[in-house]
Amino acid sequence: MTGRQKPYDVIVAGGGPAGSTAATLLAQHGHRVLLLEKDSHPRFHIGESMMPRIAPVMQRLGMDWGEGNLQKSGADFIDEQSGRQLFFPLQGRYRTYQIERSEFDRKLFDNAIAQGVEGQQQEKVLEVDCAQNGVEVRTEKNDYQGRYFIDATGRSALMGRRQRSIQRIENLGRFALYRYFQVGHSPQLDDVFTTGNVKILLADIGWLWLIPMVGRRLSIGLVVQQDKPKGIDQQDLYQQYIDASPLLNTLLQDSSPLTEIKVEADFSYLNQRRYGLRHACCGDAAGFLDPVFSSGVFFAVKTAEFIADRVHQGLQEDIEDDPQLHAIDDPTYQTGFRTMHLLIERFYSSRLIHNLVFEADRHPRIKQEVTALLAGDLWQENNHFQQGLLRGRG
Numbered sequence: 277m278t279g280r281q282k283p284y285d286v287i288v289a290g291g292g293p294a295g296s297t298a299a300t301l302l303a304q305h306g307h308r309v310l311l312l313e314k315d316s317h318p319r320f321h322i323g324e325s326m327m328p329r330i331a332p333v334m335q336r337l338g339m340d341w342g343e344g345n346l347q348k349s350g351a352d353f354i355d356e357q358s359g360r361q362l363f364f365p366l367q368g369r370y371r372t373y374q375i376e377r378s379e380f381d382r383k384l385f386d387n388a389i390a391q392g393v394e395g396q397q398q399e400k401v402l403e404v405d406c407a408q409n410g411v412e413v414r415t416e417k418n419d420y421q422g423r424y425f426i427d428a429t430g431r432s433a434l435m436g437r438r439q440r441s442i443q444r445i446e447n448l449g450r451f452a453l454y455r456y457f458q459v460g461h462s463p464q465l466d467d468v469f470t471t472g473n474v475k476i477l478l479a480d481i482g483w484l485w486l487i488p489m490v491g492r493r494l495s496i497g498l499v500v501q502q503d504k505p506k507g508i509d510q511q512d513l514y515q516q517y518i519d520a521s522p523l524l525n526t527l528l529q530d531s532s533p534l535t536e537i538k539v540e541a542d543f544s545y546l547n548q549r550r551y552g553l554r555h556a557c558c559g560d561a562a563g564f565l566d567p568v569f570s571s572g573v574f575f576a577v578k579t580a581e582f583i584a585d586r587v588h589q590g591l592q593e594d595i596e597d598d599p600q601l602h603a604i605d606d607p608t609y610q611t612g613f614r615t616m617h618l619l620i621e622r623f624y625s626s627r628l629i630h631n632l633v634f635e636a637d638r639h640p641r642i643k644q645e646v647t648a649l650l651a652g653d654l655w656q657e658n659n660h661f662q663q664g665l666l667r668g669r670g
C-alpha cells in the first residue's frame with residue numbers, strides 16, 4: 277500500500293486546543309483527518325487566562341471564542357510587601373478573555389468535527405509506529421493507518437516520553453495548588469470582574485494567580501518554585517499563602533470554595549525531538565513552560581498552526597515522509613519558546629520584577645516591548661528588549 281492510499285491522511289492524538297486546532301486546519305486544507313481523544317468533552321482542564329495573539333488562529337478556525345467568557349483587559353503584577361503594582365494593558369488589536377476551559381476545549385473539538393474531522397472520544401492512543409511507508413496507530417479499541425501522525429497529547433507527551441526526549445527545565449515553578457471560589461459583591465470585587473485582569477501576586481515561595489471568571493467565580497492558584505517548607509502539607513501551604521495576602525483576604529470575605537484544592541505538577545520541559553519520520557508534536561507535547569505569563573494555550577494553537585500548514589504542504593507535494601519536514605519552522609518555535617522561557621527565568625530571578633516590571637512606567641519603550649511579548653507578539657523584528665533577552669542581556 278502506498279502512502280497515498282492510506283485511510284487517513286493525518287491521525288491526531290489528543291483533542292485539547294493543540295489537537296483540535298491542527299485537525300481543523302488540516303481538514304480545511306481538504307485532508308482526511310482522524311482526531312482521537314482519551315477523555316470525553318466537556319472535561320475539566322486548568323489554564324483559563326488567554327493571550328490576545330491566539331485571536332488570529334481562532335479566526336482561521338472560524339471560532340467565536342469570546343462568547344460567554346469574561347473579557348480580560350490586562351495583567352496586574354503586585355508586590356504586597358512593598359505596595360508596588362504595575363498594570364500591563366492587553367487591549368490592542370485583539371481582544372482576549374478569561375475562558376472556561378471545559379467549554380472552550382469542547383467547542384474547539386466540536387468545531388473540528390463540524391469542519392469535516394472524524395473525531396473519537398474515550399479512545400486512548402496506546403502505540404504509534406511511524407515507518408517509511410506510513411503510520412500505524414493502536415488505540416484501546418482499534419488500529420488505524422495514516423500518512424502522518426501528530427502528537428497533541430499535552431503533558432502526557434506520548435512521543436516525547438516514549439523516545440525519552442523530554443528535557444526538564446530547572447529553576448522555574450515546580451507545582452501549582454489551586455481552587456475555585458464563588459464570590460459575591462463588593463466594590464473591590466466588582467472592579468476585579470469589570471476589568472477582567474489576571475493578577476499575579478509575588479510570594480517568597482513563588483507567586484499566586486487570581487483569575488476572575490464568569491458567574492462571579494475566582495480561580496486562585498499558588499505556584500511553588502522554592503523548596504516546600506518541611507512538615508507542612510500542600511493544602512496547608514496553599515491556605516497559608518492565601519491567609520498571608522491582604523488582597524486575597526479582602527476579596528475572599530464571604531466567599532465559598534467550589535472545589536477541593538487541586539495539584540498540577542510535571543512542570544517546565546522541552547521535548548528535544550519535536551518532529552521526525554512522518555510525525556510531529558505540538559502544544560504541551562512539544563514543550564511546556566511555567567504558567568506565570570499565561571502562554572500555554574497560545575503556544576498550543578500556534579504550534580498546531582505551524583505543524584498543520586507544513587504537513588499540508590508535505591501531503592500535497594508527496595514529501596510528508598521527509599523527517600526534516602518541520603526543520604524550516606522549528607527555529608521560529610524555538611525563538612518564541614526561548615523568549616518566554618527567559619522572561620519567566622527573569623521573573624523568578626527578581627531582576628525582571630524589581631528592575632523592570634515595577635520600573636517599566638519610567639521606561640515606556642521597554643514597557644511597550646514587554647507588553648507585546650505578554651500579548652504573544654514573539655516574532656516581531658523590532659523588539660529590542662526581546663533581542664537583548666535572547667542575547668543574554670536584560
Ligand SMILES: Cc1cc2nc3c(=O)[nH]c(=O)nc-3n(C[C@H](O)[C@H](O)[C@H](O)COP(=O)(O)OP(=O)(O)OC[C@H]3O[C@@H](n4cnc5c(N)ncnc54)[C@H](O)[C@@H]3O)c2cc1C
Nearest residue numbers: 290292293294314323325401430452559560567572573576
Ligand atoms: C497550573 C497551570 C496553570 C495554567 N494556566 C494557564 C493559563 O492561564 N493560560 C494558558 O494559556 N495556559 C495555562 N496553562 C497551560 C495550558 O493549560 C496548556 O498549555 C494547554 O492546555 C496545552 O494544550 P494542549 O492541547 O497541548 O494540551 P491539553 O490541553 O492538555 O490537551 C491534551 C489532550 O490530549 C488528551 N490525551 C492525552 N493522552 C492521550 C492519548 N494517549 N490518547 C488520546 N488522547 C490523549 C488529553 O485528554 C487532553 O484532552 C496552565 C497550566 C498549568 C499546569
